[in-house]
Structure formats: structure tokens, C-alpha cells
Amino acid sequence: MxxxxxxxxxxxxxxxxxxxxxxxxxxxxxxxxxxxxxxxxxxxxxxxxxxxxxxxxxxxxxxxxxxxxxxxxxxxxxxxxxxxxxxxxxxxxxxxxxxxxxxxxxxxxxxxxxxxxxxxxxxxxxxxxVKGITKKEPPKRHFLASIIGHLRSEKDPFCAAQSIKLLPPDSKIQLIQLGQAMSPDFKKEAISLDKKIDRYRWLGQLSHSKTLQWLSRSHVMIISSVMEGGAHVVSEAIAIGIPVIASDIPGNRGLLGHSYPAYYPVGDQVALSKILTKAETNTAFYQKLCKAIAVRKKIIxxxxxxxxxxxxxxxxxx
Known part of the structure; x- marks a missing residue:
């Protein structure tokens, strides 16, 4: 039996x-x-x-x-x-x-x-x-950052979009946000930011495979959550080898490790924009992030x- x-x-x-x-x-x-x-x-x-x-x-x-x-x-x-x-x-x-x-x-x-x-x-x-997913060639003309997850308060969903406003004028960073708005207010806010910020696009909810396509060609992924048990999307980023910029919460530290070099204080748009700029402009720092992600592959x-x-x-x- x-x-x-x-x-x-x-x-x-x-x-x-x-x-x-x-x-x-x-x-x-x-x-x-x-x-x-x-x-x-x-x-x-x-x-x-x-x-x-x-x-x-x-x-x-x-x-x-x-x-x-x-x-x-x-x-x-x-x-x-x-x-x-x-x-x-x-x-x-x-x-x-x-x-x-x-x-x-x-x-x-x-x-x-x-x-x-x-x-x-x-x-x-x-x-x-996570089963291995192939990393795609990232865009040449700009530096692609993605943020993935349903738009709800636990995810602090607009911290990343707001941080994009603080980037230097010559930055080539583009932010793509994927995820369903879990309230009419969040939907309204996402649409409004999409119109106001040239570097930002909200694509709503896509299928899991299309979401992974976006993730696999990103230069970095942002996870801005206030709380996480252990986000599956972080495990997916690790599996593909995409560097993560993460809010400093236990759920992210538990997956990425204490010595991971790209945490920022929860909700701190200035700190997030600085790490994004560093990832875009400092090749040594970007390589350090890639190595730190590769080290975590064994757990997933x-x-x-x-x-x-x-x-x-x-x-x-x-």
C-alpha cells in the first residue's frame, strides 16, 4: 500500500x-x-x-x-x-x-x-x-533590473520604482516590475508610476515561464520585502545566477547568507538607488555579486x- x-x-x-x-x-x-x-x-x-x-x-x-x-x-x-x-x-x-x-x-x-x-x-x-534555468544574454543598451512578486504591502512594492527617481541622470538602469496588484490602490499607483518614470515599466502578472524569461535576462533582481519566509523568486535568481539586491530581513539573509554584499535597510530608497548605481557602474562589485550568488547554488x-x-x-x- x-x-x-x-x-x-x-x-x-x-x-x-x-x-x-x-x-x-x-x-x-x-x-x-x-x-x-x-x-x-x-x-x-x-x-x-x-x-x-x-x-x-x-x-x-x-x-x-x-x-x-x-x-x-x-x-x-x-x-x-x-x-x-x-x-x-x-x-x-x-x-x-x-x-x-x-x-x-x-x-x-x-x-x-x-x-x-x-x-x-x-x-x-x-x-x-529550483531546476536549472539557462541564463540569457542581458540587454546591451541598458542595465536591466527586475522586481518580481504580487503588489501587496508585505512586499513594499514601490520602493524600487521610487529609488529609480534618485539615479544619476546618465544611468542606463531600466526597472521592470512583474506581479499582480492585490488592491485597486496598488494598481492605480503602479499605473501612475509607469506613466511618470521613464525608466520604469509595470507589466502586471505574466505566466511563470514568461516571468522567468524576464528574470533570466536581468542584470540584477531586487527583492524589497518587509517580510519573507524564504522567497521562491530568490531561489530562482540563485538557480539562474542573477545577482540579487535585497532588503535586509531574516528571510533574505537566510537564503543569501550573512556575508552577502548587497543588502539595504528596508524601505530605504536612497540606499537601494546607491547599490543599483554601484552594480551598474562598478564592474568589480558586480562580479563580487555574481560570485556570492554562485556560492548559494548548493542549497537550491x-x-x-x-x-x-x-x-x-x-x-x-x-
Missing amino acids: KLRIEIVTPAPPGALHGNRITALRWHQFLMHLNYQSTVTEQWSGKSCDLLIALHGLRSYDSIKSFKRTHPDHPVVLIMTGTDIYRDLKNSKKVIQSMEMADAIVVLQPEAIHSLPKKFHTKVRVIYQS KPELEQKSIQKLIKSLVK
Whole structure:
């Protein structure tokens, strides 16, 4: 009999949210490991040997129902950035989900420091993997920076666009922003900045493959988030070998490492514009960024993630 596993993610089918991408990737690994796996938005009520739930707050009801029905069957909770860096402080449900879970997965090691000590023995770090994507030739006439992610407050979505206004007049930097506006106000702001700033274009939400095309021909990628559990787009940039300019938050440090040379204080448009200028004009600095990204490739290998998932499941299901 194959082990039956259900993965619950609140992100709906077709969504390009990190949670949905993680759920589908784990689903593929589980099938590859010869387990029976399904992905749902909430627990289906069907019997299974193991429940994997993404998001402590939004999957709370699923975890609670599953544990009530199958008290002896293990639950794996994969914690997201909003769980760890926002909801943990404000919601008892996140703590209760952690208490009910038999194992807690975080996507980068810095996350552990933000979790209550009593849960540390349950925590496993499993890095998100990315299959190799070929790096494309970047544009010759300008220096292409991309910023990728849905436009919502956690991402500080317009810090990069505002920083573009502060560049020297002779700069050849062009900024492309990809991602769906998650509110009418964000949409209005993106359209307005697109009209006002010559160097900036907002392309809205594109397919995952088209987004990767833009990323793979960028000179740099910016991640400006206020909070991240471990952004999949950072792992994608590492896989392709695209230097990242990152807001200085635990989620980015956990993926890029403490000695990574291109962090700027969250929300600091001046500091971001200075690093962008340095990346564009200082060849030695740009090469340093390329090397620092190359060093991180070892953590995002699919075989490492698959092995980690297999080890986790074997530890829970005897």
C-alpha cells in the first residue's frame, strides 16, 4: 500500500503565490518518491496517512479537523513568511497549529530565531529547490533590473520604482516590475508610476515561464520585502545566477547568507538607488555579486530538497 499524503494550501489552483508553487513542488517530489499525493485548498475529509499544511493561520481549521478525526496521524506544518513575521504575534491560531503539528518546516534557517523556543525541537529547515534555468544574454543598451512578486504591502512594492527617481541622470538602469496588484490602490499607483518614470515599466502578472524569461535576462533582481519566509523568486535568481539586491530581513539573509554584499535597510530608497548605481557602474562589485550568488547554488538543488522531504516523512511515519 502506498502512503497517502494530502497537501493543504490556501492558495487556489492557478495562483502564482509562493505557497501554491511550494505545494505543487512537494507534490511532485512525493509522487517521485512513490507516495500517493493530492493537493487541496482545505482538508478534503478523506482518510490519509499524513497531512502537510502550508500556512499556520489559514490552514488552522484543516489541521484541527484532521487531528480531531485522526489523532494518531502526523501533521507537517510548513510555515510561511506571514505566519512567522506577522500572524505569530497576532493570532493564537498560529500557535495552536504549531502545537498540533508533529513537525514544523521553515524554508530558511533564520526563521527558527523568530519561533518560540518550545517548538525548536519540531523544526526542520528545508530549502526550496529550483531546476536549472539557462541564463540569457542581458540587454546591451541598458542595465536591466527586475522586481518580481504580487503588489501587496508585505512586499513594499514601490520602493524600487521610487529609488529609480534618485539615479544619476546618465544611468542606463531600466526597472521592470512583474506581479499582480492585490488592491485597486496598488494598481492605480503602479499605473501612475509607469506613466511618470521613464525608466520604469509595470507589466502586471505574466505566466511563470514568461516571468522567468524576464528574470533570466536581468542584470540584477531586487527583492524589497518587509517580510519573507524564504522567497521562491530568490531561489530562482540563485538557480539562474542573477545577482540579487535585497532588503535586509531574516528571510533574505537566510537564503543569501550573512556575508552577502548587497543588502539595504528596508524601505530605504536612497540606499537601494546607491547599490543599483554601484552594480551598474562598478564592474568589480558586480562580479563580487555574481560570485556570492554562485556560492548559494548548493542549497537550491532539487535532489537536496527531495532527500530532506523523504527523511522528514520517514521520521514521522513508522
